[in-house]
Amino acid sequence: MNTFYFIAFLSVFFSILVISAKNPVHSILYLILTFFTFTIHYILLNAQFLAIVNFIVYMGAILVLFLYTLMLMNLNKDSEQPKSSLIKIAAVIGGGCFLITIVAAVKALAPSDAVILKDTNLGLVKNLGKTLFNEYLLPFEVSSVLLLSAMVGAVLLATKDPKATA
Amino acid sequence: MEHLMSTIHTVPLNAYILLSSVIFSIGVIGVLVRRNAIVIFMSVELMLNAVNLLLTAFSVYLGDASGQVFVFFIMALAAAEVAIGLAIIVMIYRNTNSIDINVLNRLKW
Numbered sequence: 001m002n003t004f005y006f007i008a009f010l011s012v013f014f015s016i017l018v019i020s021a022k023n024p025v026h027s028i029l030y031l032i033l034t035f036f037t038f039t040i041h042y043i044l045l046n047a048q049f050l051a052i053v054n055f056i057v058y059m060g061a062i063l064v065l066f067l068y069t070l071m072l073m074n075l076n077k078d079s080e081q082p083k084s085s086l087i088k089i090a091a092v093i094g095g096g097c098f099l100i101t102i103v104a105a106v107k108a109l110a111p112s113d114a115v116i117l118k119d120t121n122l123g124l125v126k127n128l129g130k131t132l133f134n135e136y137l138l139p140f141e142v143s144s145v146l147l148l149s150a151m152v153g154a155v156l157l158a159t160k161d162p163k164a165t166a
Numbered sequence: 167m168e169h170l171m172s173t174i175h176t177v178p179l180n181a182y183i184l185l186s187s188v189i190f191s192i193g194v195i196g197v198l199v200r201r202n203a204i205v206i207f208m209s210v211e212l213m214l215n216a217v218n219l220l221l222t223a224f225s226v227y228l229g230d231a232s233g234q235v236f237v238f239f240i241m242a243l244a245a246a247e248v249a250i251g252l253a254i255i256v257m258i259y260r261n262t263n264s265i266d267i268n269v270l271n272r273l274k275w
Binding site for chain 2: 004005008011012015016018019024027028031034035038041042045046047049050053054057058061062065066069070073087088090091092094095096098099102103106109111112113114115116117118119122123127128131132135136139143146147149150151153154155157158160
């Protein structure tokens with residue numbers, strides 16, 4: 001019980017630091033810590049496959065992509081002009097309204113049961129692979145097409161147009 | 167492993183819903199407050215991860231593996247989205263020498 005609440009506190013703390021850090025590089029480093037706490041959440045839920053995928057894909061690939069883009073474009077100086085405080089207050093009120101709605105709805109519910117793992121094999125690779133390749137075979141193939149088109153699109157967008165620069 | 171199981175036994179589902187909605191709201195506030203396009207992208211990633219955690223918690227709660235397969239698909243989609251988004255940001259930076267989103271207010275429809 002204590003482990004979950006401690007890790008949950010760390011998640012919220014680091015995600016607040018992500019949006020409040022002035023330097024974008026610090027933001028990314030805090031985001032890596034946030035995702036690490038999410039990996040611990042997955043391990044606590046015994047979702048071992050998702051924990052590994054979160055660790056490798058998110059922390060290993062996506063955030064390194066962010067970091068390289070930021071450093072290659074040499075944007076790691078805080079050149080950002082802050083928004084006016086009116087917009088900031090409006091943004092916090094807007095986000096807070098959403099949060100209050102959810103919290104009030106959860107309060108109106110009866111106290112929920114504990115999250116109990118009924119089947120210990122649920123989050124393992126064997127079980128998830130059977131589900132993925134039996135029930136979700138078509139979405140799996142479609143997502144491969146999505147990744148291919150994303151790769152082609154990224155290469156097309158990021159390369160310089162030779163006709164425009166000539 | 168036994169200790170891990172006894173840890174999870176006592177956490178109510180509402181705690182997971184509250185944690186996910188807090189982190190989702192932090193992501194929303196980050197999108198609205200910041201002007202750096204890359205930090206806005208990172209806030210979107212925070213929102214996606216809050217949803218992932220909630221899907222996993224419900225999947226364990228209901229004993230259904232479909233939720234965790236959905237999380238896997240969301241992760242593939244996030245990877246594609248980041249690749250395209252960062253390519254667009256690089257292109258914007260090349261054209262305007264800035265990644266401040268307020269530079270983009272000249273976009274017209």
